Amino acid sequence: MLHVTAKPERPWVRAGQPDEGTMRFMVDLKAGAADGAELAVCFVLDSSGTMRRLELDADDLARLVARGQQRGELRLVETDRERGGAFSGETLAEAQRTGVKPIGLAVQAVERMVEAMPPSALASVVTFAEREAVVHEGAAREARESLSEALGRLVADDTAFDVGDGTCMAGALGRAQDLAADHARAGRIARVIVLTDGIVHDSEETLERMQALREAGISLTTVGIGGEFDEEFLTRAADRGGGDYYYAADPAELAAQLSEELKALTTVAVRRVRVAIQARDGGAVGEIVQAAPRLRLFDEVQESEGWHSVEVGDIGSGAPASVAVSLGLPDLGVGEHVVGTVRATWETGDQKEGETQGDVTLRYAPAEEQAAERSPETEGLFDRLDVYLAEREAQWAKEEGDLALATRRLESATRLLRGLGEHELAREFEAHIVEITDGTPDRAARAKRIKSETRRLSADEP
Amino acid sequence: MLVRRRVRRETILAPGQTLQGRAIYVVREPIGMGAFALVYRGEDTAGNAVAIKEYRTPVNRREREVVSRMWHREMETQRAIPPHPAMPRFVEGFSRERRDYVIQEYVEGENLADILDHRGALPQRLAVKWGRQVCEVAAYLHEHGIVHHDLKPENVIITPNGRAALLDLGSAQFLDRDAGDLHGSDGYLAPEIQEMAQRRGLQAQPGTDVFALGCMLYEMLLGQRPSQRHIDGLSVRLVGPLLSRLNRFDPGLVNVIVHAISYDADHRYQDAHEMLEALVAGAPAVPEVEPRAVDFGALRGRERRKVTVSVTNAGGGTLAAEARSRAPWLRVGATGRQEEEAVGLDGNAPPLTITALGERMPLRQHPQKGVVEIRCPFGKAEVVCTASIEAESAMIQAYHPTVFLRARRGQRVRGTMQLRNIGSRRGQFTCRCQDEDAVRLEPESFVLEPMATQEVGVTVETRTLPEGSHTFSVNIAAASGHRTDVEVHLDVFAGPVRRLLHR
Numbered sequence: 020m021l022h023v024t025a026k027p028e029r030p031w032v033r034a035g036q037p038d039e040g041t042m043r044f045m046v047d048l049k050a051g052a053a054d055g056a057e058l059a060v061c062f063v064l065d066s067s068g069t070m071r072r073l074e075l076d077a078d079d080l081a082r083l084v085a086r087g088q089q090r091g092e093l094r095l096v097e098t099d100r101e102r103g104g105a106f107s108g109e110t111l112a113e114a115q116r117t118g119v120k121p122i123g124l125a126v127q128a129v130e131r132m133v134e135a136m137p138p139s140a141l142a143s144v145v146t147f148a149e150r151e152a153v154v155h156e157g158a159a160r161e162a163r164e165s166l167s168e169a170l171g172r173l174v175a176d177d178t179a180f181d182v183g184d185g186t187c188m189a190g191a192l193g194r195a196q197d198l199a200a201d202h203a204r205a206g207r208i209a210r211v212i213v214l215t216d217g218i219v220h221d222s223e224e225t226l227e228r229m230q231a232l233r234e235a236g237i238s239l240t241t242v243g244i245g246g247e248f249d250e251e252f253l254t255r256a257a258d259r260g261g262g263d264y265y266y267a268a269d270p271a272e273l274a275a276q277l278s279e280e281l282k283a284l285t286t287v288a289v290r291r292v293r294v295a296i297q298a299r300d301g302g303a304v305g306e307i308v309q310a311a312p313r314l315r316l317f318d319e320v321q322e323s324e325g326w327h328s329v330e331v332g333d334i335g336s337g338a339p340a341s342v343a344v345s346l347g348l349p350d351l352g353v354g355e356h357v358v359g360t361v362r363a364t365w366e367t368g369d370q371k372e373g374e375t376q377g378d379v380t381l382r383y384a385p386a387e388e389q390a391a392e393r394s395p396e397t398e399g400l401f402d403r404l405d406v407y408l409a410e411r412e413a414q415w416a417k418e419e420g421d422l423a424l425a426t427r428r429l430e431s432a433t434r435l436l437r438g439l440g441e442h443e444l445a446r447e448f449e450a451h452i453v454e455i456t457d458g459t460p461d462r463a464a465r466a467k468r469i470k471s472e473t474r475r476l477s478a479d480e481p
Numbered sequence: 482m483l484v485r486r487r488v489r490r491e492t493i494l495a496p497g498q499t500l501q502g503r504a505i506y507v508v509r510e511p512i513g514m515g516a517f518a519l520v521y522r523g524e525d526t527a528g529n530a531v532a533i534k535e536y537r538t539p540v541n542r543r544e545r546e547v548v549s550r551m552w553h554r555e556m557e558t559q560r561a562i563p564p565h566p567a568m569p570r571f572v573e574g575f576s577r578e579r580r581d582y583v584i585q586e587y588v589e590g591e592n593l594a595d596i597l598d599h600r601g602a603l604p605q606r607l608a609v610k611w612g613r614q615v616c617e618v619a620a621y622l623h624e625h626g627i628v629h630h631d632l633k634p635e636n637v638i639i640t641p642n643g644r645a646a647l648l649d650l651g652s653a654q655f656l657d658r659d660a661g662d663l664h665g666s667d668g669y670l671a672p673e674i675q676e677m678a679q680r681r682g683l684q685a686q687p688g689t690d691v692f693a694l695g696c697m698l699y700e701m702l703l704g705q706r707p708s709q710r711h712i713d714g715l716s717v718r719l720v721g722p723l724l725s726r727l728n729r730f731d732p733g734l735v736n737v738i739v740h741a742i743s744y745d746a747d748h749r750y751q752d753a754h755e756m757l758e759a760l761v762a763g764a765p766a767v768p769e770v771e772p773r774a775v776d777f778g779a780l781r782g783r784e785r786r787k788v789t790v791s792v793t794n795a796g797g798g799t800l801a802a803e804a805r806s807r808a809p810w811l812r813v814g815a816t817g818r819q820e821e822e823a824v825g826l827d828g829n830a831p832p833l834t835i836t837a838l839g840e841r842m843p844l845r846q847h848p849q850k851g852v853v854e855i856r857c858p859f860g861k862a863e864v865v866c867t868a869s870i871e872a873e874s875a876m877i878q879a880y881h882p883t884v885f886l887r888a889r890r891g892q893r894v895r896g897t898m899q900l901r902n903i904g905s906r907r908g909q910f911t912c913r914c915q916d917e918d919a920v921r922l923e924p925e926s927f928v929l930e931p932m933a934t935q936e937v938g939v940t941v942e943t944r945t946l947p948e949g950s951h952t953f954s955v956n957i958a959a960a961s962g963h964r965t966d967v968e969v970h971l972d973v974f975a976g977p978v979r980r981l982l983h984r
Contacts, residue, residue, distance in 0.1 A: 040540075040542030040543060041540045302542075303579070306540075316487060317492075319486055319492075322482065322578045323482040323578070324578075345540050347540040347542055348542060349542070412490065
């Protein structure tokens with residue numbers, strides 16, 4: 020069962036004021052108890068060359084370069100485009116002990132998550148580089164030892180299968196979809212979790228595959244691994260796949276994030292939830308954004324007979340979902356009025372379908388009343404949403420080369436963050452603004468953290 | 482149901498979605514995103530390309546009402562205007578899923594704004610030609626009582642044949658009707674629009690289109706749009722950049738622009754028709770030719786083929802141009818005049834013929850390309866011509882159609898002709914010169930395989946020749962009948978005899 024309520028951003032709107040013709044509403048979707056369905060997770064693991072590159076933090080690298088030069092174990096290679104180098108001997112061994120390979124980080128994350136999964140849950144692993152290969156299929160707890168061995172061989176690059184040297188994810192998603200679809204037919208909650216640096220050669224085909232997964236009712240989560248990856252692609256991929264996007268710099272952070280993901284998965288109460296909104300005659304439906312449990316722009320909106328419908332995905336008993344919708348209001352007289360209708364449809368584990376529908380109401384106050392305050396119920400929620408939207412706007416403006424607009428958007432996001440008490444993230448935004456205005460290259464980790472953290476702002480709702 | 486997909490900040494119709502009006506239209510890809518509408522390329526059920534304009538549905542009520550009025554007005558204006566060749570044909574308009582659509586013919590080409598972005602300032606001839614063409618359409622609209630109100634390079638498409646087409650009647654207004662709201666774009670808005678907005682008495686006037694046309698010409702010449710801040714502030718700095726470059730631009734054209742962007746609407750041209758007349762009278766001439774490519778096909782031996790092309794003046798004034806062949810096998814001519822390498826053209830529709838000469842075609846069997854250039858002080862046009870030689874059984878052709886020789890009187894002089902069989906079979910060829918006493922050919926007869934070359938010596942005895950220039954014609958004929966001529970040009974001089982002293 021799903022309970023749907025809609026709360027306005029402000030408690031009322033002035034009647035007869037054409038400029039006040041819009042209002043944002045937060046549509047909350049609260050599910051009942053978890054349906055107790057078993058879980059089946061398919062991990063899609065990037066094992067391409069870039070995932071096997073040794074990554075060192077800046078301090079370690081500086082220390083090793085100094086030692087390598089002292090010992091004569093550093094060979095510098097300089098071209099007109101980049102500088103690089105190769106360690107040898109003792110310095111190389113030291114670098115291997117100090118640094119991490121993204122593939123190692125990804126495998127640790129998978130192992131920890133599999134460890135935390137209920138005994139009856141199934142875990143499969145598909146890996147890919149130029150081609151894809153199934154490393155392990157549908158392992159329940161008793162078979163997890165062999166899964167662990169298979170993952171160990173994958174890190175050591177000592178496997179019987181050859182996936183080549185490129186990075187093509189689409190095929191792996193196809194295999195994952197086949198596995199997940201089998202499990203979903205058996206009544207399980209099927210989820211695909213992709214761990215990658217996001218640097219793929221077939222990004223368009225991959226996004227199409229993600230779309231197909233979502234259409235098949237299988238949500239997809241992306242996890243960005245390591246220091247160098249395409250976070251914008253992974254963000255888009257998560258939006259397209261109807262799932263989440265995480266960034267983790269170290270194994271502990273990654274494990275903490277994935278345990279959250281696991282908790283959400285094991286408490287799923289309703290599946291394939293769709294929310295549709297219709298404005299009253301004379302009104303209009305504007306932007307719809309998922310506001311909880313994560314902030315997300317919907318990649319697809321369906322319109323039919325005035326209804327604007329989006330797919331929210333699965334909703335857990337402990338993690339209600341919210342959708343923010345902007346409604347254009349009709350010109351109405353003083354009083355309480357229905358300004359729209361919201362409808363939610365869903366599926367349950369036993370393949371039953373549910374539907375609920377409710378009115379979106381708003382009070383039209385007399386014109387002489389003071390300017391409307393914010394509704395206490397939604398205080399802060401829309402600010403968090405605005406931070407996220409401002410970050411997205413800034414990203415698009417940067418892509419279009421409009422750095423002035425990007426800066427303005429980030430500045431407005433920073434002000435909102437300060438107001439919300441999110442001082443640490445505000446400082447990251449400020450540093451990012453300096454990078455843009457000074458024309459210095461973005462610090463990769465900062466950009467990744469900003470994208471990942473702003474999506475999660477709603478989790479810290481007041 | 483319609484599916485919309487996100488592209489950055491927009492959710493746009495996904496490719497493959499269908500819209501039903503009187504016909505069914507399949508949406509392909511977005512081709513334009515403006516403040517009030519998105520435009521997609523699409524197809525009707527017969528496979529004809531159409532432009533699908535989807536008006537936005539702003540969430541703000543007042544904006545929504547404005548956009549809705551724009552759609553209704555566009556429908557009204559589209560229906561009120563008879564088709565014009567430089568405007569896309571209106572197909573239909575309808576509403577679906579609370580959104581308003583206009584379907585028009587799809588005009589292939591490149592947006593003038595994109596051309597300006599890539600190239601910056603345009604050559605004067607293009608500014609004059611496209612400015613005049615847009616002015617002609619605006620004059621057509623004004624004649625039908627409609628003000629376009631959003632004349633700007635973004636709304637002009639340059640078609641693959643180089644002509645300007647005017648798009649987007651979304652902001653168009655009926656003349657002198659109370660408009661309610663007026664739209665336009667920064668850099669092209671006449672100053673009185675701001676004043677009218679302050680008075681809240683908005684009325685569409687053709688003078689605002691004249692101002693925008695002047696701004697477009699200004700931008701095409703200078704590569705930058707006028708500053709709306711300067712316009713609204715009635716700043717004298719607006720025309721500064723134009724006047725400071727007067728030495729680069731035709732004064733007649735600058736005069737038209739300055740007149741068109743006058744801040745005082747009463748001093749401007751009253752409508753686009755009056756501006757067009759001023760452009761036609763005062764702007765420099767720009768030749769335009771149609772067709773711009775001529776294929777003569779395969780010529781047989783010495784065959785000559787002639788085509789007539791239409792030359793017109795796409796600018797102003799009277800065209801005084803020169804048509805010149807840039808290939809040895811092409812000749813130009815005017816009616817009743819001999820074909821030459823170059824010919825003068827006078828008047829705004831001068832006749833011009835182009836002739837391809839088989840005997841002057843290069844010694845190659847594949848098609849050859851040559852250009853005829855029509856040039857006047859402020860512009861040029863080109864006709865690209867192609868032709869090939871149809872291979873006969875045996876065909877002779879000379880590498881050079883003329884052999885130049887020079888000798889002191891009384892001396893014997895020798896030159897050579899390079900000949901080649903460009904036919905498809907082996908052939909016997911004979912060389913003859915009418916003036917056998919003076920000119921001796923060696924060999925006079927030879928056999929050549931296809932694509933083989935023969936050198937023929939030309940020896941001229943000058944004892945009996947007077948001083949001056951002499952031309953002899955050598956005829957080379959194949960047994961199969963094909964023949965060609967080579968001219969031998971000899972200059973005979975009689976300078977003092979110099980004694981060379983050896984030390």
